[in-house]
Amino acid sequence: MKRIAVLPEGSVSHEAIEFLFEGEPLDLKHFKLISDVFRAVDSGSVQYSVIPIENTIEGSVSLHMDWLVNEVDIPMQAEWVYPSIQNIIGHGSEFLRQDGTYDFSKITKIMSHPVAIPQCQNFIRQHSPDANLEGVNSTAEAVEIVKKNPGNGWVAIGTKLAARKHGLDIMAERVTDHDNNYTRFVLIGHEPVSIPRKAAHVKTSLLVTLPEDAPGALHQVLSAFAWRKLNLTRLESRPTKKRLGSYYFYIDVVETVDSVLLTAAMAEIEALNCQVRVLGSYPCFTYPSRS
Numbered sequence: 613m614k615r616i617a618v619l620p621e622g623s624v625s626h627e628a629i630e631f632l633f634e635g636e637p638l639d640l641k642h643f644k645l646i647s648d649v650f651r652a653v654d655s656g657s658v659q660y661s662v663i664p665i666e667n668t669i670e671g672s673v674s675l676h677m678d679w680l681v682n683e684v685d686i687p688m689q690a691e692w693v694y695p696s697i698q699n700i701i702g703h704g705s706e707f708l709r710q711d712g713t714y715d716f717s718k719i720t721k722i723m724s725h726p727v728a729i730p731q732c733q734n735f736i737r738q739h740s741p742d743a744n745l746e747g748v749n750s751t752a753e754a755v756e757i758v759k760k761n762p763g764n765g766w767v768a769i770g771t772k773l774a775a776r777k778h779g780l781d782i783m784a785e786r787v788t789d790h791d792n793n794y795t796r797f798v799l800i801g802h803e804p805v806s807i808p809r810k811a812a813h814v815k816t817s818l819l820v821t822l823p824e825d826a827p828g829a830l831h832q833v834l835s836a837f838a839w840r841k842l843n844l845t846r847l848e849s850r851p852t853k854k855r856l857g858s859y860y861f862y863i864d865v866v867e868t869v870d871s872v873l874l875t876a877a878m879a880e881i882e883a884l885n886c887q888v889r890v891l892g893s894y895p896c897f898t899y900p901s902r903s
């Protein structure tokens with residue numbers, strides 16, 4: 613049985629890993645903090661860890677990308693996308709009107725993961741503009757805190773799975789600003805993983821650091837991929853944290869033909885005095901479309 617570290621029961625990450633392995637029994641180790649999820653695989657107490665890295669509405673989960681680069685050196689072994697379906701969860705009786713509907717203006721505090729709160733801005737602005745917003749370690753943790761604090765007008769943004777686990781009411785369903793709200797997850801670990809699904813493609817994630825003060829360097833790096841017709845699906849700069857104005861670039865390359873072209877592109881980039889680090893070469897799995 614695969615030993616996998618993941619955020620608490622009822623988190624989106626938890627739903628996502630169950631989806632990836634569809635019914636395969638898993639030995640899941642739940643951790644409160646994403647840093648502990650990272651550390652679990654680093655220390656060898658699990659084989660893999662589940663890391664959310666990007667969201668449709670919020671974009672990159674920068675904290676997690678930075679951990680992948682700066683705090684650990686563990687390859688990405690698989691990537692998949694999973695819908696982040698968020699709901700308003702609370703002690704419904706605190707907000708009930710006589711006609712049986714909920715009075716969301718009575719909400720005093722909305723808690724969730726800091727990536728989940730901005731996914732629901734429209735709902736919050738429209739229904740609970742005066743509520744305080746509070747970020748916690750996961751959507752599942754938010755639901756647990758609300759469960760333990762009845763009578764305060766607090767609600768959580770989280771999954772139905774967490775609402776069921778804590779016996780709370782789902783006061784509004786699917787409250788994200790856009791219905792197509794997906795999160796991209798990666799599985800990190802030292803061993804390749806077998807997954808009972810057909811991969812859509814194979815991707816390689818690179819971290820490229822440019823030489824200092826080299827005009828046109830990024831253009832030359834991109835040319836190495838362009839003339840080989842290698843498809844880039846992500847290009848993002850992040851501060852190296854060593855000096856203001858110093859960045860590295862995350863580059864995702866989809867391997868369409870064979871990896872010889874990619875190896876050649878990387879050699880060309882290194883010849884430009886860039887540093888290239890491979891964060892992983894891994895299969896990518898899509899979520900079945902709803903239509």
Ligand SMILES: O=C(O)C(=O)C[C@]1(C(=O)O)C=C[C@@H](O)C=C1
Nearest residue numbers: 623624625664696725727750751
């Ligand atoms: O808090 C959770 O439920 C998580 O799994 C974490 C996380 C994230 O880090 O992006 C994952 C997906 C959701 O969109 C919001 C939060």
